[in-house]
Amino acid sequence: MEQAVTTYLALARKKLAGLEQDSERHEQAARLMAEAALAGQSLFVFGASHAGILAEELSYRAGGLAIFNPLFSPTLMLNVRPLTLTSDMENVAGLGAALLAASPLRAGDVVLVNSVSGRNAAPLDVALEAKRRGASVVAVTSLATAARVTPRHASGKLLAQVADIVLDNHCDYGDAAIALPGLAQRVAPLSTLMAAAIGNCLVLRICAIMQASGRQPPVLASANIDGNREINQDIFYTYRDQIHYL
Numbered sequence: 001m002e003q004a005v006t007t008y009l010a011l012a013r014k015k016l017a018g019l020e021q022d023s024e025r026h027e028q029a030a031r032l033m034a035e036a037a038l039a040g041q042s043l044f045v046f047g048a049s050h051a052g053i054l055a056e057e058l059s060y061r062a063g064g065l066a067i068f069n070p071l072f073s074p075t076l077m078l079n080v081r082p083l084t085l086t087s088d089m090e091n092v093a094g095l096g097a098a099l100l101a102a103s104p105l106r107a108g109d110v111v112l113v114n115s116v117s118g119r120n121a122a123p124l125d126v127a128l129e130a131k132r133r134g135a136s137v138v139a140v141t142s143l144a145t146a147a148r149v150t151p152r153h154a155s156g157k158l159l160a161q162v163a164d165i166v167l168d169n170h171c172d173y174g175d176a177a178i179a180l181p182g183l184a185q186r187v188a189p190l191s192t193l194m195a196a197a198i199g200n201c202l203v204l205r206i207c208a209i210m211q212a213s214g215r216q217p218p219v220l221a222s223a224n225i226d227g228n229r230e231i232n233q234d235i236f237y238t239y240r241d242q243i244h245y246l
Contacts, residue, residue: 096125107134118159
């Protein structure tokens with residue numbers, strides 16, 4: 001295997017293994033979400049541009065929890081044209097707050113916000129508006145990046161400074177991981193891989209906490225296997241007050 005690929009895979013394994021040292025914060029986040037879910041509250045997930053891939057990973061996902069609700073805006077997703085518009089829209093003041101205003105978010109809910117830098121307006125607006133409305137905020141961000149950037153939000157804050165619980169994605173400043181000879185920019189980011197791993201670790205712990213409380217977690221079954229449609233329909237009905245994307 002080409003050396004750069006080998007290095008990338010080795011670094012990915014190292015970063016993933018590094019998540020184990022964050023087990024206490026991960027447990028706090030999972031327990032916060034599980035207790036909210038058990039109390040009938042709602043779970044939401046937000047990210048802009050590529051950070052929004054975590055919202056897609058956790059929402060309506062085979063093997064995932066049906067009660068994760070995505071906070072989507074077409075202007076912040078990668079199906080917009082020109083694609084570069086997402087970078088501009090992520091820094092439109094008030095867009096994140098408007099997105100929450102159009103959602104069923106209420107006090108006691110939990111919002112998972114994914115942003116590598118944690119400096120742009122949209123994720124800060126979502127986090128601050130969620131807290132203003134009495135919800136809790138869990139952030140997935142790069143602490144290495146947060147240590148080297150300045151805020152772009154009017155509050156003068158970074159996501160890591162406003163969230164109730166901060167989960168480090170362990171990505172380096174700039175995200176891309178591999179330096180190639182003769183190329184100024186590094187190649188091959190890790191933030192999507194790390195965010196997905198963090199998200200699914202949270203799902204696993206939420207499931208375990210719900211089971212320990214005597215509740216069967218609403219884990220969706222694959223739509224590609226015969227008979228699973230009925231399983232999912234039962235989940236959608238049972239948790240209809242906590243699922244807002246149907």
